[in-house]
Amino acid sequence: MAKIEKPAKTDKPVKKEKVKKPGFLKRSKMFLKGVWAELKKVTWPTKNELMQHTSVVLGIVFILTLVVYVMDVGLGGLLALIIK
Template identity: 50%
Template sequence: MSKSTAKKPSRLSALKSAPKRAIKFLSGMWSEVKKITWLTKKELIQHTGVVLGLVVIMALIFWIADSGLRAATLPLFK
């Protein structure tokens, strides 16, 4: 088995290149953020309303199921 002859970068060189790598990462991230198609205010309000409505409906379903199961099992434990 042969050892790899490629040198690993030293810690000092890695520390020196960190700001450059961070700037490169942030600029790449910013260019991707600019490509996003953002919702309009009207669409955002509509989607938020749908999500909140579904949360309320699911909360009611779970509350009804919990109450029914509690009423059904309470006599078993008395």
């Protein structure tokens, strides 16, 4: 087995060089360029696909609303019977 040597400790702390980051406007410009590049990669839905997906979502929301309403009315009536 080889012996692993530890680096020698020095009394002086190692100074890290400060890296100057770009200004706010340059960072904003770089961010917006990145956003635009990612938006170019997006596969956008067609009008028909968008309508189909929207109708599915609205249908599910309607059904779940009815389920929650029925449960609320049912549990409310049950609680009213228990409290009386």
